[in-house]
C-alpha cells in the first residue's frame with residue numbers, strides 16, 4: 001500500500017535520493033525545499049511521472065518558525081494520512097569552540113534542532129490522531145563522536161539523536177515509531193564541506209574506504225519506514241562505513 005511521506009531538504013543530496021527511492025517504491029510525497037525553483041519543480045514533476053506517484057513541492061525555510069508552520073499547515077490541510085516524516089534538511093558548521101559565536105550556534109540549532117522538533121510536533125499531532133506513523137531524523141556520526149572543531153554541528157546532531165530516542169518513548173503508545181539515521185561521510189555538497197585534509201583523515205579511519213552514496217542512506221530510510229522494521233523504534237542506525 002502506498003504511503004504519504006514528507007521529506008525535507010528534497011532538492012539535493014540525501015533528501016533528493018530519498019524522494020527518488022520512496023517514489024520508486026510507490027509512495028506519494030510532499031517534497032519540501034527552502035525556496036521554489038524551476039529546476040526543482042521540473043525534476044519533481046519528471047520523477048512523479050516516471051514513478052506514477054504524486055510528488056508535491058512544498059516550500060519553507062527552517063530558519064523561520066512561522067514559515068515552517070505555514071508549510072506544514074499546507075500539508076496537513078490536505079487531510080490525507082501522514083505516514084512518514086523524514087527530517088533530513090540540516091546545515092553543517094565547522095569551527096573551534098573559541099571561534100564559534102553564540103549567534104552561529106543559535107542559527108545551527110534553529111535548523112538542526114528547533115525546526116526538527118517543530119516538524120515533529122506538527123506531524124506528531126496528526127500521527128497521534130491516526131494512531132500510527134513513522135518519523136526518521138537524519139542525525140550524524142558527528143553527533144556520536146566528540147570531535148574538535150564541530151561544537152555547533154556535532155552538539156546539534158547529538159541533541160537530535162537524544163530527541164529521537166526520547167520521542168520514541170513518548171510516542172510508542174500512539175503507534176508512532178521514531179528512529180534516526182547517523183550517516184558518516186556521504187558524497188553530497190555537505191560531504192564535500194570539510195577543512196583541508198579532513199576528508200582523507202576520515203577515509204583512513206573507515207573500514208570501507210570510500211564515502212557513502214546518498215542512495216545508500218535512502219535505502220536505510222526505506223527499510224526503517226517499512227513494515228519489516230515494525231519492531232524498531234528509538235534506534236539510531238549508524239551508516240558510516242565503519243568509522244564510529
Ligand SMILES: NC(=O)c1ccc[n+]([C@@H]2O[C@H](COP(=O)([O-])OP(=O)(O)OC[C@H]3O[C@@H](n4cnc5c(N)ncnc54)[C@H](OP(=O)(O)O)[C@@H]3O)[C@@H](O)[C@H]2O)c1
Nearest residue numbers: 009013014034061062063089090140183185186188190191
Ligand atoms: N553528507 C554527509 O556527509 C552527512 C553526514 C552526516 C549527516 N548528514 C546529514 O544528512 C542531511 C542531509 O545532508 P546532505 O549531505 O544531503 O546535505 P546537502 O547536500 O548540503 O543538503 C542539505 C539540504 O538541507 C536543506 N536546508 C538547509 N538549510 C535549510 C533551511 N534553513 N530551510 C530549509 N532547507 C534547508 C538544503 O536546502 P538548500 O538547497 O536550499 O540549501 C538542502 O536541501 C543533513 O541533516 C546532514 O546534517 C550528512
